[in-house]
Amino acid sequence: MSRLPAYDTALAQVLDALAPLPTARRVPLAASLGAVLAEPIAADRDLPPFDRATMDGYAVRTEDVQPGAKLLVAETIPAGKPPAQPLAPGTAAAIATGSPLPVGANAVIPHEQSDRGFPHVTFPGPRPEPWANVHRRASDARAGQAVLQPSLRMAPHHTGIAATVGCVRPLVSGAPPVARLLTSGDEVVPPAVSTATLEPHQIRNSNMVMLAGTLTAFGAAVDGSVHLPDDPHAIGEAVRRAADEVDVIVTTGGVSAGERDYFPGAIAAAGFREIIRGVSIQPGRPICVAARSGDRQVVVVALPGNPVSVLATAHLFLWPVLLRLAGASPDLPWRDVTLAEPILPNPKREAFRPAVLAQPSQQCRPPLVRVPAWAGSGDLVHTAPTHGLVRLPLQDAPVEAGTPLKYLPWAWNTR
Secondary structure, three states: OOOOOOHHHHHHHHHHHOOOOOOEEEOOHHHHOOOEEOOOEEOOOOEOOOOEEOOOEEEEOHHHOOOOEEEEEEEEEOOOOOOOOOOOOOEEEEEOOOOEOOOOOOEEEEHHHOOOOOOEEEEOOOOOOOOOOEEOOOOOEOOOOEEEOOOOEOOHHHHHHHHHOOOOOOEEEOOOOEEEEEEEOOOEEOOOOOOOOOOOOOEEOHHHHHHHHHHHHOOOEEEEEEEEOOOHHHHHHHHHHHHHHOOEEEEEOOOOOOOOOOHHHHHHHOOOEEEEEOOOEEOOOOOEEEEEOOOOOEEEEEEOOOHHHHHHHHHHHHHHHHHHHOOOOOOOOOEEEEEOOOEOOOOOOEEEEEEEEOOHHHOOOOOEEEOOOOOOOOOHHHHOOOOEEEEEOOOOOOEOOOOEEEEEEOHHHOO
């Protein structure tokens, strides 16, 4: 087996292989929030597409209504259903708010202005004005009319308008990288599974919620999180679908060399070229990063399955990848610190361990860090008091207290 690259070498290889995303590109609608629209968005049909009731009541022909008029209730039109027939003279149709008026009707009389009779309904009041309580077809916009203009910074109500006209991937400038999260493992179950039903061999999915929040802290837009069984077909299909829809695919688990580690094969089958596979670090040695070019660049960052490995490698690799794609400097905010207590490093791989930063009130410059004891990369609980990662030198001897080190804060601690 060839020697695995060191962290700095591996990261440089990844960043050299990637280009920033285009200034303007199509993104999922939710990811367009805050971005600038780069082309008009037009109505794909008249808005509204039919004359619709704005009140619960009765659709009528105004010429049939006068004080005391009694009309046959010919049908009931619930919301979401089209009229069964045109409205014949001398009849009315019970209608719900939002429903289309039957052909021939030109007003809606609210229930409160009737006796609600059946099969005949009586209207004691005066004749309504034509189109009373009706939202006329095309009164908002006509088919082909621009409803959103370029240079508009997309806000939530703009995404609602875009959704109304069927625009689900607007062309925008300045959108963040869009990521899809794929976790895996037959032994992994949803967090909501109760203790009473949890099997001894099962573990709850901590990676999905942790990574979703981490991606947000990195500045990415998360377009879906999916958990997959250890099944090559399901994993392959999920990778192929994500490659057509997002900029970055982030996976957890199934990336090592075991018989049931299916992500490397799925990534290759989807046309991705591996940039790195395996790095000489602890935790997170099996990490894989791959890219596909073609008509657009897509990146896969395949993280190990153990949660501390996920947390560490996301900061060490996924974060700078997202910065590169966003067109920003990929340099991470490493800081100078001093080790507070001796720690035994890994003599074979460079260790990046979760660490606790001394409180600012201690006025230490550079600040002190302490590395809490852990039970390995599956021990997520030990990270509870930590503030980031400390980089330990590759050596056999303990790292002594007072040694200057580099420290990377968790992304949510950089603000």
